Amino acid sequence: MKKIIATMTVASALFASPMVSNAAFGDQNLRSGMKNNDVKQLQQVLKQKGYFKNSTTTTYFGSITKQSVVNFQKANRLAVDGVVGSATFKALKVAGSNQSSNTVTAGSKVLKQGMTGSDVQKLQQILKQKGYFKNSATTTYFGSATKQSVVNFQKANRLVADGIVGPATWKALGNSGSASTTSKPSSSTNTASSASKLINTGKKYLGVKYVWGGTTPSGFDCSGFLDYVYKEALGVKLPRTVADIYKVGVSVKSPSVGDLVFFETYKPGASHAGIYLGKGKFLHSSSSKGVGISEMSNSYWSQRYLGAKKINY
CATH class of the missing domain: 1.10.101.10 (PGBD-like superfamily/PGBD)
Structure with missing residues (x-):
């Protein structure tokens, strides 16, 4: 007791x-x-x-x-x-504890359409500074214009585009740089750079054999390959299984370079994944060929495709 x-x-x-x-x-x-x-x-x-x-x-x-x-x-x-x-x-x-002096002090407070207050005006000011809030003046009201500004920011920063300012959006508002109203957000460059690092790192292991449960260059399984590449290229730790990686990803209608594409293979749900390279190709570790590049249009993969997701770095 x-x-x-x-x-x-x-x-x-x-x-x-x-x-x-x-x-x-x-x-x-x-x-x-x-x-x-x-x-x-x-x-x-x-x-x-x-x-x-x-x-x-x-x-x-x-x-x-x-x-x-x-x-x-x-x-x-x-x-x-x-x-x-x-x-x-x-x-x-x-989460939310390392706000810089340039971020909104109420960073842990969720803001959404219909709310009023000084926090909304501070949000608008930051969005305006980054080129997303187009109104000439800021107000204390979270209306449709503010929501659309938030949605546009979330899309550009690979977040769930729901127009609600929660912890992930506050964090991105503090870390995405200070773009002017005439320039693109610096996160676009960062995203492209991260995707390039990811792909270049992954291609270093072309030809590595497939090993069930493998997590090193001596042999990779599907998720072991992804986790190893993400850690080496971006310092990001992924969940161990494809099913869990699928859970943490943010769904997109169509993949962009560097996104993950998922497939249903030997069991229901996401059981295989690879890094999208663009032009209908993806990099992955398959049980038949090890680390290699495949076509999305291949009859085997096209019939088993589940969708694409972004992983927030």
Whole structure:
């Protein structure tokens, strides 16, 4: 009993302030079905970051709390299991906590159409500085013009284009540079550069044999190849399986160079993926040929194509 009380005391300390501590959460995670004050404090932090949508918080970890955790995990490239363990606690501290002096101070507040306030005007000012808000004057009202400006910014920065300013959009507003009203956002150049690095790195391993479960240049399976290339080229860690990579990606109607293309092969759902090279070709590690380049129009791949997704770097 003393051990349980001590563990819960540590948990409470984690949420003592709006910033979650880096401290470990003992041996106890928070998950569906639990009921205690730590759950309520978790909900409060998720609410501050725009993920918990209920008007009030409770001490019960139910389906709404789990979905809020899942959404947070997806946005922060974590294992998407709805369980709050040490990695999720750490991310809860990091997400939205490093706002620069040029960003909106209310960076953890979700803004959407219909809202009013000084935060909306600050948002418009930043969007105007970056060339997205075209009105001559800014206001405190989040109307259709503001929403369209946000959508355009989100599309240019490879975000979910829903017109809602949540943590991911705040972060991009702070890191995408200060484009003028007559120039393109610097993120366009950064995106092209990242795609080029990704492809050039991947092509270095053309001919490497396929190995089930392989994660190194001595032999790659499909997801092992993608993860290795992303880490080497961009310092990005991908989930281990194609199914999980598919979950964290942002769907697009058609792939751009550097996007991932997904296929349904030996089991239902996404089970194979590759890096889109443009002109209908993609780079991947197949079980028959190892690392190579294939045509999307190939009869085998075209019949199994699921769609394309962007991975936010």
